[in-house]
Amino acid sequence: MDAHAQNPRPDLAPAAHAVARLIDGVRDDQLAAPTPCPKYSVRELVGHIAGLTGAFTAAAHKNFGPATGTDPGSVTPVLPEDWRTGLPGRLTALAEAWRAPQAWDGDTQAGGVTFPAAIAGVVALNELVVHGWDLARATGQEYDPGAAGLEVAYGFFAANRDSTLRAPAFGPVVEVPEDAPLLDRVVGLSGRDPGWAA
Numbered sequence: 001m002d003a004h005a006q007n008p009r010p011d012l013a014p015a016a017h018a019v020a021r022l023i024d025g026v027r028d029d030q031l032a033a034p035t036p037c038p039k040y041s042v043r044e045l046v047g048h049i050a051g052l053t054g055a056f057t058a059a060a061h062k063n064f065g066p067a068t069g070t071d072p073g074s075v076t077p078v079l080p081e082d083w084r085t086g087l088p089g090r091l092t093a094l095a096e097a098w099r100a101p102q103a104w105d106g107d108t109q110a111g112g113v114t115f116p117a118a119i120a121g122v123v124a125l126n127e128l129v130v131h132g133w134d135l136a137r138a139t140g141q142e143y144d145p146g147a148a149g150l151e152v153a154y155g156f157f158a159a160n161r162d163s164t165l166r167a168p169a170f171g172p173v174v175e176v177p178e179d180a181p182l183l184d185r186v187v188g189l190s191g192r193d194p195g196w197a198a
Helices: 013-025 042-061 083-097 117-139 147-159 182-189
Strands: 107-110 113-116
Touching (some): 013 042, 013 083, 013 117, 013 147, 042 107, 042 117, 113 117, 117 147, 117 182
Antiparallel strands (some): 107 113
16 A cells, blocks of 8 residues: 655654553453454454554564564454553554654565555554544543544545555445544544444
8 A cells, every 4th residue: 555644754652642541441341342343352452452563663673573574364362461551651662663764764564564664654553543443432432543643544545445455454445424523534444434333
């Protein structure tokens, strides 16, 4: 997919901090609940967020290995034992890693795919924005990943709405009114129904 964003090096921090706040609000009795990701419960979604956080932090540092070389669709996400105490800090580290100009240079790897780092950083932001919405909706929390991050995600998804590369990561576009909130439009472009409710 092509990176399509006004800011070629967007700041991941607002979205990362928004997701960290959601992690803090997840109750133990919600871990088995469904999410807008049909194959993930809340437990597995948080495990997936933990996995992508590690993978894209390593991708920013060009530190290739199992974290960057594994297709996330090939394994069931595992909830880390320290998810409550450790994951928020790792989300902050992810944002910090992508603040380094060199993170955006050359090629990198994530999800077993080698691609330009300039695209990988935008993909990391998209993952935070969309999966943050998934988690917020599944656990009944308020969610604001930041206007700038939403603009970047919208640009990316809009530029690739008809791409054959959407599958299997994203489902068919869900049409949303043009005057709907930007978050709803991003969610629709990602293949999710903004009206989803547990």
